[in-house]
Amino acid sequence: MTSPFDPTPHMSRRNLLGTAAGVAFAAATPSPAESAPPAAAAHPCRKSINLWAFPYPGTMNLEQCLRLAKDAGFDAVELNYDLESDLSPKHGTADYVRIRRLAEQIGIGISGVCSFLFWPFPLTSNDPVKRTRGLELAGQIAACARDLGTENVLVVPGAVCIPWRTDHEPVPNDVCLKRAKEAVGSLLPAAEKLGVKLNIENIFFNGFLMTPQEMADFVDSFQSEHVKVHFDTGNIMMYQYPEHWIRILGPRIQNVHLKEFTKKGTDTSLESFRPLLDGTTNWPAVMQAFTDVGYKGHLTFEYFHPYAHFPEALVFQTSDSLDRLLGRKTYVPS
Numbered sequence: 131m132t133s134p135f136d137p138t139p140h141m142s143r144r145n146l147l148g149t150a151a152g153v154a155f156a157a158a159t160p161s162p163a164e165s166a167p168p169a170a171a172a173h174p175c176r177k178s179i180n181l182w183a184f185p186y187p188g189t190m191n192l193e194q195c196l197r198l199a200k201d202a203g204f205d206a207v208e209l210n211y212d213l214e215s216d217l218s219p220k221h222g223t224a225d226y227v228r229i230r231r232l233a234e235q236i237g238i239g240i241s242g243v244c245s246f247l248f249w250p251f252p253l254t255s256n257d258p259v260k261r262t263r264g265l266e267l268a269g270q271i272a273a274c275a276r277d278l279g280t281e282n283v284l285v286v287p288g289a290v291c292i293p294w295r296t297d298h299e300p301v302p303n304d305v306c307l308k309r310a311k312e313a314v315g316s317l318l319p320a321a322e323k324l325g326v327k328l329n330i331e332n333i334f335f336n337g338f339l340m341t342p343q344e345m346a347d348f349v350d351s352f353q354s355e356h357v358k359v360h361f362d363t364g365n366i367m368m369y370q371y372p373e374h375w376i377r378i379l380g381p382r383i384q385n386v387h388l389k390e391f392t393k394k395g396t397d398t399s400l401e402s403f404r405p406l407l408d409g410t411t412n413w414p415a416v417m418q419a420f421t422d423v424g425y426k427g428h429l430t431f432e433y434f435h436p437y438a439h440f441p442e443a444l445v446f447q448t449s450d451s452l453d454r455l456l457g458r459k460t461y462v463p464s
Contacts, residue, residue, distance in 0.1 A: 173456040178206040178241040178430035183444055185436040192216045196238050198442055202449040206239030208430045211271045219270055226277035241428040242282030242385050243275040253313035254288030254306045256299045268317055276324040282385045284360045285328045287314055290337030306338055321356045329360035329384045342378035349382050358382055363416060364389030364403055376419035383425055387432040406431055406451040413455055
């Protein structure tokens with residue numbers, strides 16, 4: 131399995147998905163005035179995109195999404211585990227091995243597995259039934275990741291509050307911390323056996339692990355290479371700065387959500403996250419921070435609203451934006 135500090139990136143392309151995707155690709159292809167900088171200037175991170183950016187499963191199936199990501203120039207796709215999808219409790223090892231082989235055939239990697247199920251079934255809920263179900267699902271997600279050939283499992287370890295859910299009773303901070311440590315600790319033996327990493331995501335809106343120091347202390351408390359950080363640049367943007375967190379968390383960072391956020395509004399819903407570069411993130415500072423700490427893993431664009439029309443445009447636009455962030459493409463005025 132590939133470490134996020136492995137300096138060897140992989141990039142390749144397929145034939146175009148179809149006419150519509152071809153048009154989008156042509157628009158994103160650099161003109162003669164654009165050129166790639168010298169190889170030494172390019173950042174070694176690998177380009178990834180979360181499946182939520184695709185119209186899946188509405189108008190595209192999983193294979194179509196994987197092929198579109200490949201055609202757009204992504205190195206990998208992050209898949210999502212749910213109650214009703216190709217990754218769910220209704221499926222098992224044989225199904226996930228088929229997906230893994232399909233991805234290998236297409237030439238696209240799987241950068242990790244994440245899930246929204248940590249919200250309806252929080253690992254720190256006051257309801258013991260929800261806690262038990264959350265642990266069960268987390269274990270299934272970890273096994274799914276192993277079968278898919280990825281070591282990265284995103285874990286939301288707990289929540290003091292969940293503002294977007296009316297069925298969540300607030301959990302006292304000290305109780306939340308205690309339960310979260312117990313939950314991750316109980317998942318750790320299986321993760322070690324499966325060879326996967328439990329990557330703790332910074333959320334901020336859940337009122338838990340609100341500073342990089344708290345996150346570092348939480349992860350370090352397990353003294354295991356199988357508990358790392360899934361760092362999300364957008365989740366802390368309202369009041370903090372991702373470039374600060376990156377330097378403090380350093381080698382604890384195992385995987386990354388490169389999520390755009392705008393501070394120009396007051397919306398705290400998923401609508402506050404924007405297409406890449408259409409926000410207020412100081413991307414040069416963020417990328418420099420990743421360089422300074424030696425991060426060389428996946429940078430996964432996470433977005434929750436596929437374009438209603440020409441959804442492939444978002445995928446191609448994001449790939450182009452990532453190329454610019456990574457120093458693989460630059461504009462030279464004529």
